[in-house]
């Protein structure tokens with residue numbers, strides 16, 4: 353059987369590519385390495401948050417048509433302009449993000465979500481995670497306002513059903529292992545399915561098989577010593593297969609190969625993601641508390657910025673601590689404000705009615721130092737500045753070796769709680785080089801005929817850090833472009 357387009361991968365980028373290809377090509381095959389019950393890649397593990405540029409409620413209504421007049425009246429959605437999105441990308445990637453691809457990411461963010469909505473994917477506003485209620489009105493604070501209905505599982509399910517209805521074939525348990533190439537480019541894929549090796553011909557191939565974060569050896573080889581000790585937050589299937597296949601076919605390696613998205617993740621979480629818990633092992637409320645390491649010392653500015661702009665780089669900082677873990681410490685004043693993930697049953701938590709009692713329970717940790725550190729922190733808080741979670745409130749500490757810049761609450765109201773976290777890697781930043789048509793570029797700087805790529809395995813867009821919710825947007829925007837380009841080439 354010959355295909356017009358074969359898409360390698362079964363997550364958001366792959367399914368968007370397949371849907372887009374189906375608008376101008378007929379025979380489309382999606383190869384998903386995972387069995388059906390584990391399909392959907394990292395995309396399925398997400399909360400389904402999409403970072404979109406929008407000018408106000410009218411733009412949001414174009415992707416969330418069921419937003420009611422009452423909801424609009426009771427919510428301050430603010431705006432998140434293309435300029436703000438571009439600024440966030442530039443600032444967080446330390447001005448290394450590819451300017452052409454970043455412009456497309458930003459400018460196509462809303463139109464791509466509108467296209468997904470028109471194809472049948474439903475979105476809602478992320479009230480629960482990205483807005484705080486102040487004076488009876490919800491206010492969105494981090495430029496991240498839209499999520500897929502049903503989160504990541506809902507997104508993948510919707511895309512899969514739409515793809516099947518559009519006549520797209522999906523093979524599960526089908527691992528692409530090589531590309532069929534000759535001097536004229538790429539002509540298909542070699543796949544292992546049911547212990548058999550098959551050669552499948554296609555006029556064009558889209559690679560959307562995720563990064564290499566679940567490959568322990570590559571992680572350590574490219575990110576450096578210690579990275580074999582990180583836990584993988586998402587799918588165990590993203591081991592860099594498609595990156596390797598493309599490199600073997602002459603593709604250029606591109607982007608931040610030693611960099612990755614990595615967050616605070618429960619110290620006792622399993623080695624790779626658990627779909628029953630999803631993203632529940634993450635612990636993202638650190639801006640309201642303090643971090644302590646095994647030496648009993650603070651080591652990072654927990655309030656440097658909104659969590660959307662720090663969470664993706666602090667996993668690395670935790671990995672660098674003694675014994676590769678840390679405690680997040682809160683008091684009762686902020687308990688109601690802690691995110692849902694602090695209330696799951698698989699949580700590593702200790703509590704105490706005094707700071708003395710709490711530090712005595714911190715396993716593997718110098719309690720004496722920890723107590724001194726927490727007391728010094730309490731004494732350094734500018735309590736004259738009011739706490740406000742919706743803005744960078746400037747309620748800081750002063751004269752500490754590492755100050756906290758915002759949201760510095762004293763730890764004075766029992767019971768106190770401490771949560772043990774380690775580093776959870778989300779995805780690798782390095783990968784393949786693509787042009788603005790999502791065509792893969794070879795190491796001579798020329799496009800490889802018949803080969804396209806999208807999503808996590810594309811390098812050059814994210815470096816060092818990442819604005820929350822950009823991964824799904826990235827997969828959708830470039831998946832749509834890759835699928836369209838591949839279908840036109842077919």
Ligand SMILES: Cc1cc2nc3c(=O)[nH]c(=O)nc-3n(C[C@H](O)[C@H](O)[C@H](O)COP(=O)(O)OP(=O)(O)OC[C@H]3O[C@@H](n4cnc5c(N)ncnc54)[C@H](O)[C@@H]3O)c2cc1C
Pocket residue numbers: 360361362363364365366383384385386391392393394395396397398399400401402403526527528529560561562563585586587589590591592593594630631778779806807808809820821822823824825827
């Ligand atoms: C816990 C968690 C929460 C997250 N939350 C968010 C969020 O809310 N918003 C956001 O924007 N981003 C979030 N992210 C990041 C986001 O998941 C990724 O950026 C995005 O989903 C990547 O999409 P993708 O399609 O490129 O990769 P994936 O969704 O990972 O898909 C890759 C697919 O390729 C398949 N595959 C691998 N190798 C092969 C092979 N050899 N042959 C065939 N198939 C193969 C895999 O099985 C998988 O289906 C989160 C990630 C995690 C882990």
